[in-house]
Amino acid sequence: MHIGIARRLAALSTIAAFALIGCAEAEDAAEDHAPIQESGALAIADPWIKATDTEMTGVFGTIENTGDEPLRIVAADAELAGMVELHETITQSDGSSVMQEVEGGFTIPAGEELALEPGGNHIMLMDLDREILPGDEIVVTVTTADGAEHEFTAQAKEYTGAQETYAPDSEHGDHGGH
CATH class of the missing domain: 1.20.5 (Single alpha-helices involved in coiled-coils or other helix-helix interfaces)
Structure with missing residues (x-):
């Protein structure tokens, strides 16, 4: 016993x-996981940027509209990029995927989220003035339709999923590899 x-x-x-x-x-x-960064009615969770030694890369994370009205992101900026665009990935009639600039920006309904992810919606940084190494912290500013600017910091990390190619010789709006 x-x-x-x-x-x-x-x-x-x-x-x-x-x-x-x-x-x-x-x-x-x-x-x-990075803490949620909040600015007005906009909150971003886990913002990150793909480390790169080329002239282009993407910014990812989850943006939440914490307000009572729809929120439309119309532009973005980052000090190290000569050009920044809001991108979506679309499937063409032949089944291939291409990135293109989003007409009118990203609209996020009140209380909803927008996922920025490889192979999907993202913020595209082009004409980079330097390489981005894992661990680098990049300040990104998004502008909403009302003119408000919302700043967040994205940490760079290695990422090989989705096998994206941000080739500097690609035309902007169709970056291949998608």
Whole structure:
């Protein structure tokens, strides 16, 4: 009978240890994510930029409209880019995908989110004046239809998913690789 109790206590101790390890890993994972950056009715979660040694790259994250009215982002800017555009990826009739500038900007309904992600909507930085290394922090400013400017900082990271190609010899508006 004492052996059964000892086994139960050992099993409970093992379960408790694994639970504590799981909590610690969840805490570490949460710390890896950038905090939400807020400006007026705009909040951006996990903003990041693809590290690059070419003249183009994309900015990604999730933009939330925390206001009561639709929010339209009409422009963006970053100090190290000679040109910045709001892009979408579309599928052409032949099945290929291309990037193009979004006509009229990104509209986010009240209380909703817009995902900026590789292979989808994103902020395109072109004519970069330097390479962007993993860990670099790049300040990006978006302008809404009412003229308000909202600034956030995106951290650069290596990213090979979606196998995007931001080739400097591509025409802007159709950057290939999508």
